[in-house]
Amino acid sequence: MTDSMKITNYTQEFITDDNKPFDSAHASTLLELKDGGILAAWFGGAWEKNPDVAIWTAIRDKDGWGQPVKAADVRGIAMWNPVLFRKEDGKIILFYKVGKLISEWVTWYMESEDEGHTFSEPQELVPGDIGGRGPVKNKPIRLSDGTVLAPGSLEGELWDGFVDISKDDCRTWERSDLVPLHRLAITDKGVHNVQVIDRPYDRHYIYGKGIIQPTLWEDRDGKVHMLCRSSSSRIIRSDSEDGGRTWCLAYDTGLPNNNSGIDLVKLKNGDLVLVYxxxxxxxxxxxxxxTPLSVALSRDNGETFEIICTLEDQRGDYCYPSVICNDDNKIMITYTWKREKIVYVSFTLED
Structure with missing residues (x-):
């Protein structure tokens, strides 16, 4: 499938140096700026869930990465999972979660009119909502009709995926139906996370808690698809024929998943690039x-993927990728490096 695919102009670098103002960094997101630069964001502090965890940003220009800036902070409450997206009016929106526990998350957002140098005062995305609306980890997508879909999920005793739908460029949101799951409880004591091996198999069986952190794309026929992190040792997929409002029964793609985040982007020609x-x-x-952390390509709308590049293969924690592309087939990725730093990678795919 990828015999003729060539990777060129490969760059790999840390966003921050060793003198960074936080011990731990995780859950990055990135956006290409109008001048070709890159805006990245992540959460950083002493460790995940610690009350000092804040949202940080940095900008890459022709001279490299600037110093990290604390973009959002709520004293005494941990912050999580920033997500960047550009609105139709050109403003950049930065979503993030606030809460001591994931089940108590509240989604806030800020906007930037100067390409990420400054942001507005934070506001709740859906006032009064608890549990986390809007994008939970991965970027929203804009459908061909202009609708914005934000990939969301709920994490409690069970895990469920959904999308938040905006018809007015991220001003108001309507939540889709939850993605239907055929969960299998392994014991009568409740739902447990287990490996699929040596268990009854059906492509619709989901072992453990369920699915979270979808990544989305729209195909040439206007259908919407998601791939999800799962507790089932597999990447799980669901499809929608009505713009993301309802979803088919989730099913196993056959791709392995270590119960960690994934991300995907659709190229201009319809190919898909998955990082996992x-x-x-x-x-x-x-x-x-x-580990390893790999890049895979699909040329058949996500039916099959082939690994084309390995970003990391040493022992360690290399995870939670975010991936975007531009019309020149430049692929841009950020990911967590040993929970200490964020790495930026870029390369061009050529046929």
């Missing part, structure tokens, strides 16, 4: 190793 850890959960455990 091609590992399953460890036997008897609910997670798997977060």
């Amino acid at each position: 850890n091609p590992r399953e959960n460890l036997p008897g455990y609910y997670k798997g190793p977060r």
Whole structure:
């Protein structure tokens, strides 16, 4: 499938140096700026969930990465999972979560009119909502009719995926139906995270809590699709024929998943680029190793993927990728490096 695909202009670098103003960094997002620069954001602090965790941003221009800037902070409450997106009016919107527990998340957002140098005062995305509306980790997409879909999920005793739908350029949101799941509880004591191996198999069976953190694309026929992180040792897919309002019963793609975040982007020609850890959960455990971190390409609307590049393959924690592209087939990726730093990668795909 990828015999003629060539990777050129490869760049890989840390966004911050060793003198960064936080010990831990995770859950990055990125956006290409109008002048060709890059805006990145992530959460950073002593460690995940710590009350000092804030949202940080940095800008890459022709001279490299600028110093990180604390963009959002709520004293005494942890912050999580920033997501960047450009609105139709040209403003950049930065979504993020606030809350001590994931089940208590409130989604806030800020806007920038100067390409990420400054942001407006924060506002709640959906006033009064608890649990996390809007994008949970990965970027929204804009459909061919202008509708914005934000990939969301809920994390409590069970995990469920959905999309938030905006018809007015991110001003108001309507939540879709939850993605239907055929969950299998392994014992009568409740839902447990397990490996698929040696269990009854059906492509619609979901073992464990469920699915979270979707990544989205719209195909040439106007259908919308999602791939999801799962507790089932596989990347799980669902499809929508009505613009994301309802979804088919979720099913196994056959791609391994280590219960860690993934992301995908659609290229101008319709090909898909997926960044993920091609590992399953460890036997008897609910997670798997977060290495290697690989890039895969699909030329058949996500039916099959072939790994074309490995970003990291040493022992360590390399995870939570974010990926975007431009019309020149330039692929831009950020990801977590050992929970200490954020790495930026860019390359061009050529046939």
